[in-house]
Amino acid sequence: MLSFDPSKDDFTKNYKFLIGGILPRPIAVVSTRNSDGSNNLAPFSFFTGVSAEPMIVAFCPLIRSSDGQKKDTVLNIEREKEFVINICSFDICEQVNLASTEFDRNEDEFIQAGLTPIPSEIISASRVKESPVHYECKLRDILSYGEHKGAGTLITGEVVKVHIDEKAHQDGRIITRKISPVGRGAGNDWFKTDQPFEMKRLMKSQIQK
Numbered sequence: 001m002l003s004f005d006p007s008k009d010d011f012t013k014n015y016k017f018l019i020g021g022i023l024p025r026p027i028a029v030v031s032t033r034n035s036d037g038s039n040n041l042a043p044f045s046f047f048t049g050v051s052a053e054p055m056i057v058a059f060c061p062l063i064r065s066s067d068g069q070k071k072d073t074v075l076n077i078e079r080e081k082e083f084v085i086n087i088c089s090f091d092i093c094e095q096v097n098l099a100s101t102e103f104d105r106n107e108d109e110f111i112q113a114g115l116t117p118i119p120s121e122i123i124s125a126s127r128v129k130e131s132p133v134h135y136e137c138k139l140r141d142i143l144s145y146g147e148h149k150g151a152g153t154l155i156t157g158e159v160v161k162v163h164i165d166e167k168a169h170q171d172g173r174i175i176t177r178k179i180s181p182v183g184r185g186a187g188n189d190w191f192k193t194d195q196p197f198e199m200k201r202l203m204k205s206q207i208q209k
Contacts (some may be wrong), residue, residue, distance in 0.1 A: 011150025012065070016186065019045075024183030024191035027088040028059045029096055031117070032076035033125045034106045039117050041099045041109035041128070042073045043088065045184035046152070055159040057085055057135055060152045064102070068149045072105055074142075081139040082123040083157060086131035090180040090192060095130070122160045132168050132179040136161035 006014045019025075028047035032040045046060035061071050077083050088096045098113040110117045110126070117126035120136045127134040137157025144153045168178035176196050183191040 011148075015062075015150060019184070020186035023185045023189075024193075025185075026181065026183055027096065028057075029086040029088050029099070029128060029131060030059060030073050031084045031086060031110075031125050031128060032073055032082075033080055034072065034076060034108075035079065036106050038106055038108045039110045039126050040072050040076055040106075041113065041115065042071065043096050043100050044073075047085070050156055055162075056140060056156050057137060057159060058154060058156045059085070060154050062153075063147065063149050063151045065149050066102060068147075070153075074153055074155070077139055077155060078142065080125065082125055083137050083139070083155075084120060084123070084125050084127050085135040085137060085157070086128040087133040087179065088182055089130075089132050090182050090194075092128075092130045093182050093190060120161070127163065132165040133174065134161075134163040135159045136163075 004017070006017070025045040026047055028044045030042055030044060034040050044059045044061055048058055050056040050058045061074050063069070064071060073083070092115065095113040095115050099109040099115070101109075101112070103109060103112060110128075116129035118129045120127050120134075123136050123138065127136070135157075137159055140156040140158045142153060142155050145151050164174060165179065168175050176193065181193050183193070185191055
């Protein structure tokens with residue numbers, strides 16, 4: 001097995017080790033409001049749930065490698081203190097991929113990607129109509145790990161409203177097959193989730209038999 005010291009490698013190599021080893025990664029399609037009131041949309045694959053009570057989610061944008069600047073999403077959240085996480089399904093993965101393009105500041109990625117903004121119920125940022133699950137969030141914490149290229153920012157949000165496509169909701173739970181989520185891998189790799197399988201968690205008494 002090969003071993004590497006991340007402190008001795010540049011951020012590009014470290015980034016490749018992260019995206020190549022942590023997979024498949026769910027995609028947070030984050031919608032925010034720009035300073036001029038227009039919509040902003042960007043996907044992030046460093047994304048997870050943090051807490052159920054209170055309901056907290058987190059994602060981690062990196063400082064842009066192209067110019068060393070914060071992404072519009074981060075600037076908007078710092079200013080507006082809110083955002084929406086929309087889940088990426090297979091049906092909209094191509095549009096979401098378009099939204100990842102580095103457009104000019106304050107340019108509306110909803111328009112560029114061909115997705116439809118709809119109003120949220122509690123916050124001002126728009127939701128993605130075509131997404132099967134939306135989490136309206138109010139900013140909880142921002143933790144920065146530096147201002148240089150490749151440095152990450154951990155952003156957590158408290159979920160104040162959840163929206164689920166009625167076709168994907170059953171008995172208080174979300175049905176995986178109905179939302180067809182996709183994930184990211186290394187480079188240009190994406191993952192489909194059209195073959196989920198079940199495996200029951202065993203109790204200690206069952207293991208000891």
